[in-house]
Amino acid sequence: MEKRGxxxxxxxxxVLFILSLLLFRYIVNLGNQMIEDENVCRVNVCGSDERYTAxxxxxxxxxxxxxxxxxxxxxxxxxxxxxxx
Numbered sequence: 297m298e299k300r301g302x303x304x305x306x307x308x309x310x311v312l313f314i315l316s317l318l319l320f321r322y323i324v325n326l327g328n329q330m331i332e333d334e335n336v337c338r339v340n341v342c343g344s345d346e347r348y349t350a351x352x353x354x355x356x357x358x359x360x361x362x363x364x365x366x367x368x369x370x371x372x373x374x375x376x377x378x379x380x381x
Contacts, residue, residue, distance in 0.1 A: 298327070324337060329364055331353050333353060333355070333358065333374050334353045334355075335373060336360075336374055337351055337353040337360035337372075338351055338353075341360045341362060341370070341372050341374070342360065342362035342370070345367065345370075347364050348362040348363060348364055348370065349364060349365060350362075350363040351363065353374075357373075357376050358373055358375060359372070359373055359374070360372050360373075360374050361370055
């Protein structure tokens with residue numbers, strides 16, 4: 297019985313290691329997608345017009361807000377790689 301105990305422990309640790317790697321990869325991909333969407337907001341949506349002084353990307357709603365001064369001058373919904381107006 298004692299000889300099988302380490303095998304079960306090893307299998308459990310291997311499964312936990314694989315699950316942690318999958319979770320880490322998912323989090324990295326999610327972060328990269330958020331950075332890419334923010335760059336689309338900054339460059340493609342708000343960067344095309346010089347009157348916009350700032351931008352904000354809402355990651356929960358996927359909405360890009362372009363500001364002229366303190367007011368929202370333009371907003372667009374960003375879904376993946378396609379920009380909708």
